[in-house]
Amino acid sequence: MKELFRLNVNGEDTDVAFEPYKTLLEVLREDLDLTGTKHGCELGECGACTVLLDGRPVMSCLYLAVEAQNKRIETVEGLADRGVPSALQTAFARTGGAQCGYCTPGVLMSATALLRENTHPSRDEIKEALAGNLCRCTGYIKIFDAVELAAVEITGPES
Amino acid sequence: MSSEKGTPLQSETSTFHAPSEPLAAHSSERTTQNFSVIGKRNLKYDWHAKLTGAAKYTDDLRLPRMIYGRLLRSPHPHARILRIDVSRARAMSGVFAVLTGKDLPIRYGILPSSQDETAMALEKVRYVGEAVAAVAAVDEWTAEEACNAIEVVYEPLQPVMSIDEALDPDSEKIHDWTKHANIQKNVLLEFGDLDEGFAEADRVFEDEYFFEGNTHVPMENHAALANWEPTGKVTVWSSTQTPHYLHRELARVLDLPPSRIRVIAPPVGGGFGGKSEAFSHELVAPVLSRLSGRPVLISLSREEVFYCHRGRHPVRMWIRTGVKSDGTITALDFKSTLDGGAYGSYGIATTYYTGALNTLPYRVPRYRFEGRRVFTNKPPCGPKRGHGTVQPRFAIEAHLDRIAGELGHDPAEMRKGMLVSPFSWTVNHLRVTSCGLPEAIDAVLERSGWREKHGHLPQGKGIGLACSVYLSGAGLPIYWNPMPHSGAQIKIDRGGGVTVYCGTSDIGQDSDSMLAYVVAEELGVDIGDIHLVTGDTSLAPVDLGSYSSRVTFMAGNAARQAASKLRAQLFQVAAARLDVPEARLGAAGGMIYDLEDTERQIPFAQAAQLAEAEFGTLGETGSYTPPKLAGPYKGSGVGPSPAYSFTCAVAEVDVDLETGILSIQKIWVAHDLGRALNPVVCEGQIEGGVYMGWAEAVIEEQVFRKGLHKQPSLLEYKIPTSLDMPDVDTTIIESIDPEGPFGAKEVGQGPLAPVIPAIANAVYDATGIRIDSTPIMADKVLRAIEMRRKQHAAAV
Numbered sequence: 019m020k021e022l023f024r025l026n027v028n029g030e031d032t033d034v035a036f037e038p039y040k041t042l043l044e045v046l047r048e049d050l051d052l053t054g055t056k057h058g059c060e061l062g063e064c065g066a067c068t069v070l071l072d073g074r075p076v077m078s079c080l081y082l083a084v085e086a087q088n089k090r091i092e093t094v095e096g097l098a099d100r101g102v103p104s105a106l107q108t109a110f111a112r113t114g115g116a117q118c119g120y121c122t123p124g125v126l127m128s129a130t131a132l133l134r135e136n137t138h139p140s141r142d143e144i145k146e147a148l149a150g151n152l153c154r155c156t157g158y159i160k161i162f163d164a165v166e167l168a169a170v171e172i173t174g175p176e177s
Numbered sequence: 178m179s180s181e182k183g184t185p186l187q188s189e190t191s192t193f194h195a196p197s198e199p200l201a202a203h204s205s206e207r208t209t210q211n212f213s214v215i216g217k218r219n220l221k222y223d224w225h226a227k228l229t230g231a232a233k234y235t236d237d238l239r240l241p242r243m244i245y246g247r248l249l250r251s252p253h254p255h256a257r258i259l260r261i262d263v264s265r266a267r268a269m270s271g272v273f274a275v276l277t278g279k280d281l282p283i284r285y286g287i288l289p290s291s292q293d294e295t296a297m298a299l300e301k302v303r304y305v306g307e308a309v310a311a312v313a314a315v316d317e318w319t320a321e322e323a324c325n326a327i328e329v330v331y332e333p334l335q336p337v338m339s340i341d342e343a344l345d346p347d348s349e350k351i352h353d354w355t356k357h358a359n360i361q362k363n364v365l366l367e368f369g370d371l372d373e374g375f376a377e378a379d380r381v382f383e384d385e386y387f388f389e390g391n392t393h394v395p396m397e398n399h400a401a402l403a404n405w406e407p408t409g410k411v412t413v414w415s416s417t418q419t420p421h422y423l424h425r426e427l428a429r430v431l432d433l434p435p436s437r438i439r440v441i442a443p444p445v446g447g448g449f450g451g452k453s454e455a456f457s458h459e460l461v462a463p464v465l466s467r468l469s470g471r472p473v474l475i476s477l478s479r480e481e482v483f484y485c486h487r488g489r490h491p492v493r494m495w496i497r498t499g500v501k502s503d504g505t506i507t508a509l510d511f512k513s514t515l516d517g518g519a520y521g522s523y524g525i526a527t528t529y530y531t532g533a534l535n536t537l538p539y540r541v542p543r544y545r546f547e548g549r550r551v552f553t554n555k556p557p558c559g560p561k562r563g564h565g566t567v568q569p570r571f572a573i574e575a576h577l578d579r580i581a582g583e584l585g586h587d588p589a590e591m592r593k594g595m596l597v598s599p600f601s602w603t604v605n606h607l608r609v610t611s612c613g614l615p616e617a618i619d620a621v622l623e624r625s626g627w628r629e630k631h632g633h634l635p636q637g638k639g640i641g642l643a644c645s646v647y648l649s650g651a652g653l654p655i656y657w658n659p660m661p662h663s664g665a666q667i668k669i670d671r672g673g674g675v676t677v678y679c680g681t682s683d684i685g686q687d688s689d690s691m692l693a694y695v696v697a698e699e700l701g702v703d704i705g706d707i708h709l710v711t712g713d714t715s716l717a718p719v720d721l722g723s724y725s726s727r728v729t730f731m732a733g734n735a736a737r738q739a740a741s742k743l744r745a746q747l748f749q750v751a752a753a754r755l756d757v758p759e760a761r762l763g764a765a766g767g768m769i770y771d772l773e774d775t776e777r778q779i780p781f782a783q784a785a786q787l788a789e790a791e792f793g794t795l796g797e798t799g800s801y802t803p804p805k806l807a808g809p810y811k812g813s814g815v816g817p818s819p820a821y822s823f824t825c826a827v828a829e830v831d832v833d834l835e836t837g838i839l840s841i842q843k844i845w846v847a848h849d850l851g852r853a854l855n856p857v858v859c860e861g862q863i864e865g866g867v868y869m870g871w872a873e874a875v876i877e878e879q880v881f882r883k884g885l886h887k888q889p890s891l892l893e894y895k896i897p898t899s900l901d902m903p904d905v906d907t908t909i910i911e912s913i914d915p916e917g918p919f920g921a922k923e924v925g926q927g928p929l930a931p932v933i934p935a936i937a938n939a940v941y942d943a944t945g946i947r948i949d950s951t952p953i954m955a956d957k958v959l960r961a962i963e964m965r966r967k968q969h970a971a972a973v
């Protein structure tokens with residue numbers, strides 16, 4: 019049986035009805051039509067489903083949607099501000115950080131969380147932050163480049 | 178055994194013959210300086226969709242009243258199906274339709290020569306995970322429950338799980354038609370007098386190698402959505418690399434005129450060869466839709482994707498080479514045995530590919546190849562990035578490294594002295610055009626510090642090198658036909674918008690961007706003015722698909738040809754308006770202008786309106802058919818390509834002599850891709866190929882225990898994370914191919930192959946041990962180190 023819940027997604031309160039056993043991934047994709055969040059395993063192994071909960075990266079396939087009430091949920095659809103891509107998205111566009119693009123939403127969310135906490139991450143810190151996001155296309159290099167470029171764009175070169 | 182002898186052809190010394198039908202599009206070849214789009218680090222056509230979550234992959238699609246399909250799969254590697262009872266499933270509430278193999282009995286297969294599959298198993302199951310029945314229900318959970326309610330009675334048979342078991346005449350037959358044991362196919366090709374070649378040799382070397390199987394693991398699991406309309410038309414959206422072949426196979430299996438079927442490939446979340454033929458879920462979804470009167474989505478789980486497989490064949494190889502004292506080859510004898518899994522798939526082509534490119538990139542005056550493929554009770558193997566050429570490349574390059582060592586040559590210098598010349602033919606009738614391999618070798622030697630390092634690093638540290646070659650598209654189609662391999666249509670609207678229609682499927686290799694760049698360059702418009710309609714069998718002309726690294730070369734040429742026809746029309750009206758001869762016109766940045774007085778110009782949109790007034794609606798087509806290159810022997814269809822890419826890689830490794838653990842310090846790679854249409858995209862393809870190569874070299878293997886896949890999940894089947902990725906140094910080599918679009922060749926597959934033997938050769942440089950099988954895991958290295966210690970101790 020569906021029940022009505024209130025979720026805060028990308029800064030908006032949304033009332034949505036779903037079965038309480040559903041994962042956050044399922045509710046985002048199936049009940050809120052936010053299909054930007056992807057899935058590659060639904061077992062917590064690939065990171066494609068990564069969203070931010072109160073700013074923290076979480077694999078939404080392992081997270082019950084009901085648990086996300088009263089938390090700030092951020093998905094890839096919320097990264098651009100009124101259609102203007104974030105510095106990270108722009109950096110990905112410039113370095114070619116997305117190939118098939120399937121891992122990209124999850125990678126963007128993990129990297130967004132990293133850059134909020136650490137304005138000038140080293141390459142090792144970037145690798146560490148993205149270790150839960152599998153990418154099969156890029157060999158990660160252009161993803162690392164993108165995160166580094168975004169850091170510079172956001173705060174200027176490290177002095 | 179079928180034995181096919183080919184006529185030897187004078188290799189190397191024979192002169193290059195230009196194809197009889199040069200492409201019209203080549204007439205306007207321009208120099209780099211004049212390009213406004215090509216060669217620039219442009220944004221990708223679809224960057225915004227892919228970075229904002231807006232891109233809709235198959236599983237993201239929603240149709241009104243859509244329901245969900247699930248497949249019931251075999252738990253047995255080999256068993257007879259005695260009975261299937263679907264009555265309980267059918268009676269469940271929420272279940273719309275149930276199907277079994279009998280409902281779709283028409284055999285199919287991607288190759289005309291191996292039509293051995295059915296949409297679901299008929300009388301027998303041949304691997305764990307083979308589809309047996311299908312259900313459509315109101316939601317996935319109900320569909321799953323209904324699958325569980327289907328009763329299947331099996332009579333288990335002895336599974337055949339290895340090459341040796343498959344070759345055993347007493348083994349249980351997987352397909353009853355095989356003549357000898359479970360051998361699907363034997364092939365033999367011989368070019369020149371091998372005996373003479375070995376007699377001429379100063380030394381003869383012989384080695385054996387084994388390449389373990391592995392799989393693609395695209396991040397997007399396969400999915401298909403089908404909508405059977407009451408009018409009798411059916412649309413299938415699928416995560417496929419080959420919408421055209423899926424279209425054909427749907428027509429066959431559904432027994433429906435192809436004109437009623439439309440296949441759409443939305444953006445595909447990675448393929449690497451694993452989505453190149455029809456799968457059960459794609460064939461079953463339309464029928465479930467017809468029976469239920471609802472659109473049906475089937476989205477596979479990760480575990481199911483491991484069962485779909487069609488990945489790298491495990492291959493056992495034997496190689497014997499006669500060489501002169503400088504390393505030059507006098508004769509090459511090569512044998513391969515492929516573990517094909519349960520069905521044919523692309524396997525016969527794969528078998529030939531384990532032989533076809535072995536006469537490159539080194540001069541091989543005499544060549545013999547014997548290949549065979551066996552059936553086993555495992556998911557079918559097929560094409561993975563570098564299709565069938567990666568395994569022999571590992572063998573040949575490791576073998577050459579040993580030869581260089583024993584002859585006392587530097588492995589790089591020895592190779593440089595043996596390379597084929599550009600614009601030459603090989604003994605097995607492959608036509609080579611542009612070749613930038615000498616430059617590629619020099620680039621990696623220079624950048625890696627090879628000369629200071631090779632043979633000079635301390636114990637436990639090593640450096641290795643290897644070269645490779647790959648196709649820019651298969652020269653022949655999968656099913657014989659004389660039609661183009663790629664077609665494109667372009668229309669220009671009155672506002673200057675340019676729409677390109679092409680059947681290509683973008684799997685992340687950026688084929689959409691490629692089309693946009695080529696057309697924008699040719700017409701001199703902004704990439705933002707280009708609109709694409711791709712991956713749709715109803716709306717766009719045929720492109721054979723994203724396999725064999727064919728798309729840039731073939732679809733690129735087709736699109737360029739269409740664009741050049743429109744360019745001619747636009748130039749005609751612009752020349753009249755500007756009062757300048759057509760030959761003096763250029764087009765860039767949305768303007769058509771006088772090359773000698775660039776102020777004299779007319780906006781593209783205005784020229785389009787003048788042209789429409791003059792000629793009527795502006796639309797043109799272009800197509801590409803590769804030159805006829807197949808040699809006069811059976812099996813010659815595999816190997817020819819309009820152009821070959823060449824790669825050289827150097828790997829530097831550390832081996833912990835106590836644990837056997839191997840860590841890759843850095844990989845240098847240089848790839849001759851003809852011309853980089855966009856260096857960002859090309860670097861990405863090279864880096865991705867290098868990544869996949871080193872993963873195959875040291876981490877990945879698809880193995881089985883008692884008929885069961887040992888690791889059908891991402892937790893068990895390890896693919897590298899961001900923490901594992903070594904540094905990669907990439908160099909692009911541009912040889913400007915005379916027939917490629919703007920000189921471009923392939924980049925998507927070639928760079929993978931040399932990485933694997935480069936690593937094996939580096940392990941030798943580090944330890945003095947030759948590992949002759951992949952993956953080079955710590956336990957294997959450690960065992961070899963310990964064995965050597967024991968041998969040393971025994972010798973003392």
Ligand code: FES
Pocket residue numbers: 056057058059060061062063064065066067068077078079080
């Ligand atoms: S879908 Fe793979 S971790 Fe969630």
Ligand code: FES
Pocket residue numbers: 115116117118119120121122152153154155156396446447685
């Ligand atoms: S871009 Fe394809 S998986 Fe990362």
